């Protein structure tokens with residue numbers, strides 16, 4: 001027995017040693033990549049590459065990339081090599097090169113390098129992750145649903161969701177209570193996407209345990225080490241992950257969203273119901289009805305079609321991506337904007353003056369045209385998206401060999417390329433004193449002084465956020481609703497300066513932002 005036990009122990013030790021040797025050699029060989037291609041990189045650490053602080057969640061990806069961008073700029077380099085664990089990533093620092101990759105030479109960089117498994121994880125087959133021709137076809141079909149004309153029609157649905165905001169704040173206003181502003185805005189974000197994408201009237205404020213919110217937040221706020229590990233495997237080794245049957249979205253959540261979309265689709269199609277939301281547009285795509293930018297139209301075609309233009313799983317994937325892509329940036333940006341306005345109450349008062357005078361000119365109604373007439377609001381939001389950009393980097397996969405202009409480097413297919421948006425947004429060359437919140441940076445005069453590409457919270461080029469107009473619109477509608485009714489100030493329980501949570505892949509504060517609100521109408 002003792003001999004068998006000793007033999008087993010020895011076998012395990014030998015296997016571990018073989019595995020360790022393999023990993024060591026793999027890491028050492030992988031970390032030669034940039035040097036052998038003559039590309040500048042910082043000395044990588046075994047296994048971790050240059051991402052130790054990010055992987056160990058001591059620093060967020062945005063900050064890590066900003067530091068590398070600063071290093072490249074200090075050394076006058078247009079690009080540099082970075083290792084995320086063993087994966088080489090080319091980081092761009094030169095504005096012209098960034099513009100080429102994202103726009104002029106887009107045909108070489110069509111895809112986002114993310115995991116997708118249409119069969120086992122249908123929700124992963126969304127616009128963000130789709131690749132090649134499939135992405136191109138779906139994006140061109142979806143784009144009209146996000147046009148200005150269509151959003152103007154949808155504005156009524158957006159405005160309805162904003163009304164709920166005041167119900168909760170009214171309970172705390174004027175009492176000096178600490179208001180967890182991000183929680184309130186997040187609830188509104190759930191309502192907004194629930195209503196505008198899934199066609200629900202979920203009212204998160206009253207029904208805090210609703211299933212829709214539960215699953216959405218489960219996806220977004222699960223910062224467990226296991227999830228981070230699975231995410232990393234899916235990013236680093238997509239083929240191996242598929243073999244191991246790893247998925248990003250669990251079955252219970254997938255089934256919930258699929259059933260939800262199935263029910264809504266069936267109900268609307270059977271009763272030919274029209275509603276001013278994205279679900280309406282998606283059902284039109286499903287039924288091969290052309291999306292008009294000037295009128296809502298019916299979900300059912302006038303002549304029955306042989307084949308559906310989209311499956312329920314595709315629609316669910318799209319709605320889910322609207323939720324995932326739209327919820328967090330909406331709630332963080334709107335909250336950060338209110339935070340900045342609470343620190344600068346003169347600016348807040350000026351903005352309120354603009355809101356009131358524009359609303360007066362529009363018969364006191366919150367309409368699409370009224371929101372579009374608010375210039376200072378636009379500048380405040382753009383400055384928030386610069387300083388607190390939710391997406392800190394943009395990422396592309398090289399899909400066709402690409403020779404980098406003015407260099408000897410040709411990128412092979414499969415190279416990951418990263419644009420450090422947060423680095424650009426905090427670069428004093430484009431934004432002097434970048435830590436200062438100054439909406440004037442977005443005045444026409446100041447805009448003319450720097451390249452337009454130095455501001456890219458929504459990405460750039462054909463793969464830029466499909467919904468940036470809707471994103472801006474919903475945030476503006478929320479801010480107008482709040483600022484015309486309340487004066488906000490920072491509550492003493494907020495820890496300042498705000499630092500960023502290193503566990504969250506997007507820009508997210510590490511401690512709660514508490515504000516106080518006074519109801520203006522009764523001051």
Ligand code: HEM
Nearest residue numbers: 127128322325326329330391458459460463464465467471
């Ligand atoms: C509110 C602020 C928002 C910000 C800051 C934002 C930011 C972004 C960014 C940075 C990207 C990637 C762009 C790139 O790779 O170049 C993106 C893509 C995307 N966003 Fe947004 N987004 C916002 C709101 C929304 C909303 C509300 C929706 C949906 C209703 C949405 C849907 C999408 C989709 C579907 C993609 C993938 C587009 C594609 O790959 O073709 N976003 N967004």
